[in-house]
Amino acid sequence: MPSTDTVIIGAGPYGLSVSSHLTAAGVPHEILGNPMHAWRHFMPPGMFLRSEAFASNLYAPQRGYTMEAYCRQNHIAYEPVGMRLPLETFVDYGLWFQSHLVKHVRKVDVVGIHRKDGLFRLDLSDGKPLVARRVVIALGLKGFEQMPPVLQGLPRPYVAHSGEFGSLAWAKGKNIVLVGGGQSALGLAALLGEIGARVRILVRDGTVTWNDRPKLSRGIISRLLKPEGGLGPGWRSYIFSEYPFVFHELGSQRRKRIIETSWGPSGAWWLRDRVADDDIILNTEINHAEIKGNQVILGIKSDGKTSSIMAEHVIVATGFRVDMRQHAFLSQEIMDSLSVIGGSPELTRDFETSIRGLYVVGPASARSFGPVMRFVYGAKYTAPRLARHIGKCFLEDARSSRLTQSVVTPPEFVEGSGGSGLPGQPVFRNPQK
Template identity: 55%
Template structure:
């Protein structure tokens, strides 16, 4: 079965849902492909707290009433913009509520191939169907970009696993867990594993851990003027990076790379310190030289301030971050990958998030080298969603709208349900269960 639409959004996370809400508001037919909040529901450990402050954890609609604060008020849940420990489960439930209110046209399918065809995009889907679209928006997160150091590569799972592939951690009770890394992911997992009853040791390359400062709630007006609260952190530098991504893009590629590589390095959230320090074994100045997996467990040869040592565990978790490489998206055809002209895996994007392939937009973490570190977080959708939607609307109008779009060989239908189905939200919210229910 072949259907058509103006715009296909690949990904139904915070970026994809926010872009869809804006496109619906301005009348651009589109389809969202993917399960809503899929990565958050399946690859994040239950009990995790969001690193960003609550005010920086919104999905973005074109009109008021759909922020996390609005959802919390509606559900009679406590809310504070700063200083609130926001559970992962609350964020997921909020995202599903946002989707239920504003994004009714989600197809829970995977894109198996995206390629160019006759000036459009042909998307092959996991349910065997095909979608042809004028435009495509890749709105995915970090899944698939997990970075594994050479010393840990090629080792069998579950002996050695990356921190980006976890769901439930219940399997770790009573186990010996060795975590390699010193940032938020490493420290957050260390706290959760320890609280589940695992024996945890964290191997950190540096000589210290950078802890984020406790939030300063109730600051004076002068204090807020001298050091404004940005979506990334407090202070003028993070505020500018948070609120004005187009200024980051205006910088030269060399300066952008320097900012991206030196800003907001590994650190731990303010609410983690008391859950880690004094409760988990932390080994500083430690480098992993060799790892082997045996039936009895995993053996690591490490060097540190006290010289060579052997560390053993049942599992090793590589909390070693992510490295964007758009070529790792297996659904992108070789022709599209080649046309993107990637630089170290990063796509160069226009001021509207359009790639070197006309009509193909890329947003989320893969856009961070073009628009700054805010795009690595949910907060970046505040800028990306309306920016992309405005550009698509102008293109859509210039091309004569929906009725002018009829690719060769496609059926005489805009999309499943017709054009009007794309413009109306679903029935009123009746309650969203958490993924665990």
């Protein structure tokens, strides 16, 4: 049975960044997934990234693979701050990064993971299982969509989460209600309105927070008082952006409080003029929802008054909530051994879970390393840190076994052995070489 030292599940910004660093560290590994899949298929064309351009890089161990380098090579105007970065440009950049540094991506899905005697067996959608000493889960937010209880169970396409959409062409001329007051809701409202949909936005809070337009040039005093971090200007933002290990050292309850109360829902400055105030209904709570005919009927309470709203579709943009149980490929024995808090995995300083050799990176690591992990910018810290740790483990394993090219597979993982045959000795593959 084919084996390798490390498997990365997911070929988005985090998975690709980690893979490029593992290659540089000489660690045999495989990366599984469709490159930039969620960005290509579950985000609407025409949207702009919320992150500044300087904070939208994938991270390689060598120079020349930043967003700025890509834009320069393709004659695209680039500004580190204040640039409206189109989704299409970011996707093309990610695929360019992958084509140069991570050519060995296998476009398969993981359908099952089991652990035995310190090794992981991964069952893949192509029917070819794989054994590894280490597994890195780098799957972003897909599968973690959060739906208000009152809307749960209502059929699609009448009610759906914002994370389920790519093209919005179907919405032209439709009557649509958006639920939420953050970037996803406001960005969708702008795009939907611009293609001819009738849009109303239900916001729980009493106001919508709009981010300030960034200053393109700042003096040294301004930069000292408010340094620019991946999460925005200011020392607090800068520290949590550049030094996620500081967040990791905080107590669990303090980390929880910061995650839940800081960097809350807001809209980018460039959306302000694209969303009409008349389309926003504040202080709103949905207390009833049902389907009648071809319409969704919402019973709402707004500013103490009850009323109802009808729409052809309701799009929920209330964010995501990490819950490792949503990864259906994880076996029950792995889930039973995994230490989680509120659905999020507890991680060591090296992104390792309570199960030796199993790592989680990206947005699912935010509970341990802070809100920067919800954004691409978090890969800047994650990729080199994880690669150093795995590289060290790989060398230690090689020295202890005096084998640098093989791993013994338990009988239970050997096809046709029935758990009683002789152990196979599959060879480590390093497909990136």
